[in-house]
Amino acid sequence: MLKRKLVLENGTVFIGSGFGSDREISGEVVFNTSMTGYQEIISDPSYCEQIVTLTYPLIGNYGINRDDFETVAPFINGLIVKEYSEYPSNFRCDETIDSFLKAHNIPGLAGIDTRKLTKCIRKAGTMRGYIANEEVPDDEIIRRLQQIPVRHDQVKQTSTSKPYIVPGRGRRIVLIDFGMKHGILRELTKRDCHVTVVPYNYSADNILRLKPDGIMLTNGPGDPQDVPEAIETIQRVIGAIPIFGICLGHQLLALACGAKTEKMKFGHRGGNHPVKDILHGKTFLTSQNHGYAVNTASLANTDLELTQIALNDHSVEGIRHKVFPAFSVQYHPESSPGPEDSNYLFDDFLRLIDQTITKQQEEKVYA
Numbered sequence: 001m002l003k004r005k006l007v008l009e010n011g012t013v014f015i016g017s018g019f020g021s022d023r024e025i026s027g028e029v030v031f032n033t034s035m036t037g038y039q040e041i042i043s044d045p046s047y048c049e050q051i052v053t054l055t056y057p058l059i060g061n062y063g064i065n066r067d068d069f070e071t072v073a074p075f076i077n078g079l080i081v082k083e084y085s086e087y088p089s090n091f092r093c094d095e096t097i098d099s100f101l102k103a104h105n106i107p108g109l110a111g112i113d114t115r116k117l118t119k120c121i122r123k124a125g126t127m128r129g130y131i132a133n134e135e136v137p138d139d140e141i142i143r144r145l146q147q148i149p150v151r152h153d154q155v156k157q158t159s160t161s162k163p164y165i166v167p168g169r170g171r172r173i174v175l176i177d178f179g180m181k182h183g184i185l186r187e188l189t190k191r192d193c194h195v196t197v198v199p200y201n202y203s204a205d206n207i208l209r210l211k212p213d214g215i216m217l218t219n220g221p222g223d224p225q226d227v228p229e230a231i232e233t234i235q236r237v238i239g240a241i242p243i244f245g246i247c248l249g250h251q252l253l254a255l256a257c258g259a260k261t262e263k264m265k266f267g268h269r270g271g272n273h274p275v276k277d278i279l280h281g282k283t284f285l286t287s288q289n290h291g292y293a294v295n296t297a298s299l300a301n302t303d304l305e306l307t308q309i310a311l312n313d314h315s316v317e318g319i320r321h322k323v324f325p326a327f328s329v330q331y332h333p334e335s336s337p338g339p340e341d342s343n344y345l346f347d348d349f350l351r352l353i354d355q356t357i358t359k360q361q362e363e364k365v366y367a
């Protein structure tokens, strides 16, 4: 098997064996601690241009199937595992993880100490890394890595380029696609919503022309500050239409209301992150994937209130607007993969829409 290696920008080297594509690749190296759900993780567009390390020691044992994709084509740059299974066993299995990665030209690296790599990232913070053949000199790789510019267009890469409709008989939702996980769309269609999916830079005027009952802001890759057009759009529509934001959508809602976001040391990525709903005193296990967070102190001078916090580090996990019908969470209520504890938030969104419509009708009658 081809000897390959990962070189981190601080000079740490991990030697292992290649699977998937054997091209060279760079990317921000992050880790996910989920014990299952590698297909959803690989196909989550929020990992665009990242090299994902899975800490669970055996990956690929139930193969890749037709049903569990979160997007049509994966956007990750590379995958790092301790051991990958060449002989998956599952009735839904269509192909191996190796053949899937080969087909999408994504390099995999196996046989390295993923626990050591994860500790390294936790200690030093998220770093960029480079996967190459073992014989390429390390200093040459670091030189190449330093020359690769940091990109800011991940949302543009992953968002739909044209609007499209997923029909339903229920509430009309405009879903702004920042690199959507299909789980979000599934949760809305399950509730019979009529969903119009629009690109990340669709104008506020065009959105309002669709006369939506609610606006959904999706997850997505990169730094929320890289999408100023979306911040402006949210500022134009907030108040008029109820809004629900997830992950990047949550960060954009916060920015639109005057709060600040910041890069975390190594982020939250996994299927068992405890979150406390401070309004109701309840704790949930959540599915997470984020490298940025809303700055807690910056909420003070805004009309936003803190609704949920992460129990591991007390970072912001949920906010809501004090006046307008708008709320958001940093984690993934659509799960895929992970616990479904917070699925009820989609019902809360539809209830908020119903309440807003009733209120608007009453205001008309008594005007």
Ligand SMILES: NC(=O)CC[C@H](N)C(=O)O
Residues within 6 Å of the ligand: 046, 218, 219, 220, 221, 222, 223, 224, 246, 247, 248, 249, 289, 290, 291, 292, 293
């Ligand atoms: N899953 C997401 O939407 C991630 C949001 C953002 N890209 C972050 O890393 O924080």
